[in-house]
Amino acid sequence: MNTQDIIKPENLVASRPRLFTDAITHYCPGCSHGVVHRLVAELIDEMGLTDRTVGIAPVGCAVFAYNYIDVDWVEAAHGRAPAVATAISRLNPENFVFTYQGDGDLSAIGCAETIHAANRGENIVIIFINNAIYGMTGGQMAPTTLLGMKTATCPYGRREDLNGYPLPISNLLAQLDGTCYVTRQAVHTPAAVRTAKKALKHAIENALAKRGTSVVEFVSTCNSGWKMTPAQANDWMAEHMFAKYPLGDLKNRQD
Amino acid sequence: MAKVIGAVVIDTARCKGCELCVVACPTDVLALQPKEVNDRGYHFAYTANPDACIGCASCATVCPDACFTVYRQVIK
Ligand SMILES: Cc1ncc(C[n+]2csc(CCOP(=O)(O)OP(=O)(O)O)c2C)c(N)n1
Ligand code: SF4
């Protein structure tokens, strides 16, 4: 049987998400953002939420997310996505509202907005891309940068005496009564992507059921900023990032 | 015994040659074009060994640019 005979609609098992626009993303080759975008687009479609989803795009590499996933979006000022999401979800409680934020956006400039939105238990999903670096602006140190990790602003590696410690912001958010679900996922292997999709689905269900704030951290790569190939960056992440940011649920409250 | 066979179609214009699909494929179906590039200058992925495909969709699952369409058929 040759390849052409297999290519029939009844044999289709995977294809480009329907909610993806035709735009070619501006992300670097192999960037984790693209894989997470696909999970977001697939779940919104599969859960029938296309007409009542509002995403809040960050400042950072994902600033143009609204060009790639065909739902309604608002672009927030740097770090303010959870504040914008608060307003939208309170004014339109029937909507599914999520933020999509990098670690610079969420845990540096937007740290206060993130903590307070989570502490208020806003019925939103916070999608958090932790690549331990400011990708968009050229790879500066972020609060999440690992000790010893070299970036543009700590070229000899992050030092605790000079720069303090990597900030496990999801652990802090899990302490707050307003969060119902805090989980850490990754998208570096097919198995990890499938597990991450289930986690994101659970987070979306929480928002629809008004259980409070859900945080889905994706431990991610920024191969350009890390100065590695995409495959090397995935291996480096598994070896170094998961030690500080271990995968799995940090909190899962069901009420 | 039932045999599973697969086939993939790659949107090569969209491909950025990141190689993540090549690494993820369990049966070494995929490779990057060694010389040829697409309009945007990337050595795009192609099916170097199409007969080995089992339609597992691992490639589609890890591709950051959603370049894959995957088909699978069970031959009884
Ligand atoms: C008020 C303000 N301060 C600083 C910047 C510069 N800036 C743009 S993106 C960014 C950090 C982005 O890093 P991150 O959130 O980790 O996202 P990534 O690009 O890694 O996905 C900074 C500091 C800005 N645009 N606006
Ligand atoms: S700079 Fe880093 S985070 Fe930004 S698109 Fe490139 S790889 Fe992704």
Ligand code: SF4
């Ligand atoms: S469907 Fe599976 S076997 Fe076929 S090319 Fe993709 S990863 Fe390889």
Ligand code: SF4
């Ligand atoms: S994973 Fe996608 S973008 Fe990367 S080489 Fe394969 S087809 Fe191209």
